[in-house]
Amino acid sequence: MRNKLLSLVSLCLLVAAAFAVVQPDDALPSWRDGDARDAIVDFVQRVTKVGGDEFVPPAERIAVFDNDGTLWAEQPLYFQALYIFDRVAELAPEHPEWKTTEPFASILKGDVKAALAGGEEALLELMAATHGGISTEDFSDSVRSWLEEARHPKTGKRFDEMVYQPMLEVLEYLRANGFKTFIISGGGIDFMRVFAEEVYGIPPEQVFGSSVAAEYKLVDGVPTIVKLPKLHFFDDKEGKPVGVHMHIGRRPIAAFGNSDGDFQMLEWTTAGPGARLGLYVHHDDAEREWAYDRESHIGKLARGLDEAESRGWTLVSMKDDWKRIFPFDEPR
């Protein structure tokens, strides 16, 4: 009886699903009418049109997304860097030598600028130093607790609320059209996996990023994977297409980024045959978010700005193309 009821419920759901057609008008409500929105919708319609010249089978509908600055904000600093700074403060009592060792000393003094003088590579080293020697499960717990407690210095919001509503809609719209969505980010793979499923609907196995090495061993008899203080893979710039290849094993047909760190991923994606979508989110809304590009230390976008048009990539103006930025914004 119970089984019959379940079958009936499933049947109704399936019938409903068969009739539900995802119309772009419903799917992208936070996007203003314009070239950027048209480019996304046009691309999706071309690759999903059964019998069309540019039809792509669902298994090959792979879309890759950068995370920092593309799916969530990255100012005044990558959110993971803020986590790392909090973690350095937390671990400092166990590391008296940090008081006199850079970049730890600067972090402990609150001098972010000096701490980051070494650029993104320095940040990666910091990631290795602070994420090492901890089990993968304890690390996830630590990130989870931090996300519960930490608040963004400007908005006062939880960091995982500072995601871009229009991009959440793109993720959903692509998935509703048979795409598999992946994160390919310079950020730490284990860091992002803590929230990607709940926030973006992207399961851990579809998240790839920079990583430290790890080892498997028994700790007090318990099988444990321990993160090591040693960089394993730096998933940025030329590393991104390599990361895409390692993790996915086929070339995506759509790539979304916001900085020159994503350039090669867009280049690799759009160099394939058939319909392709390369898209840059341009941070040009100083009022509702931040405005930065060529001169920024975070999310620098110079070559991408210069070449997007000639390469046929879509440049999204956050200011003009998006009705709202964050889910907590009022649309305008």
Added chain:
Amino acid sequence: MRNKLLSLVSLCLLVAAAFAVVQPDDALPSWRDGDARDAIVDFVQRVTKVGGDEFVPPAERIAVFDNDGTLWAEQPLYFQALYIFDRVAELAPEHPEWKTTEPFASILKGDVKAALAGGEEALLELMAATHGGISTEDFSDSVRSWLEEARHPKTGKRFDEMVYQPMLEVLEYLRANGFKTFIISGGGIDFMRVFAEEVYGIPPEQVFGSSVAAEYKLVDGVPTIVKLPKLHFFDDKEGKPVGVHMHIGRRPIAAFGNSDGDFQMLEWTTAGPGARLGLYVHHDDAEREWAYDRESHIGKLARGLDEAESRGWTLVSMKDDWKRIFPFDEPR
């Protein structure tokens, strides 16, 4: 009109799907009744029973499979080793120094035993040396051609026909019950991705294995990922749980292997809470396949044999539990 027709067809398919219940009797026809088959069916029923104590949501139904010796045969030598030997012969004219450098010299003389004196690590080095300096796309083409032409020295069959029919059924049965199936193998990731989708129904992004490093660059202006002659990750023994973590990011609930190289993957998988399945395929059928375990250079199974029972892992006898081994066998 056309759209309406399509909707109608979809509807019928969906209605059919709603009523199609995968009965284990239909799903595992090549398995004899017995403890091994019962263990698989019992596990699947427990984790899929809605409202049951051991119910696992579909997103967490992750099953990992070793490849060599678990999904396809591995005698007289890992099939990828045979590909490598053929590749060494093919590349030899460009490498006159190989005539006097081991292990190349032994391979070129046909002395497999001497060539493999260095064990699996030597094989990995050979993989790096022969798989390097070629684009990922050319490499895939090379493997594809080889699979078309090469034949197994004993059966005369294509290598991708030498897969285990009962395991193909397990893969299908798990997927029909909401599982996501992954390969986690000591074999080369790019090698396996060439045939895994067609042969096992496992898409490239769900295949993980040992790998060489790679770099992204423009070759004559064309974006290219080039494999490098340098080992990046050795996905065996303690490396397997680490590979599982890197690639999937959550602990599987079922793991299938055949050798001590899979021991840690089974250990990591079955150490998690709730219902778990650890399963070893035991090669004990000298007549229909090969019989080997403790003393074998390929697929050595000693610790696994000793500890399977005490760890609650299922030991499958190919001889007794399988009605047929290969799809081309007559069932008996």
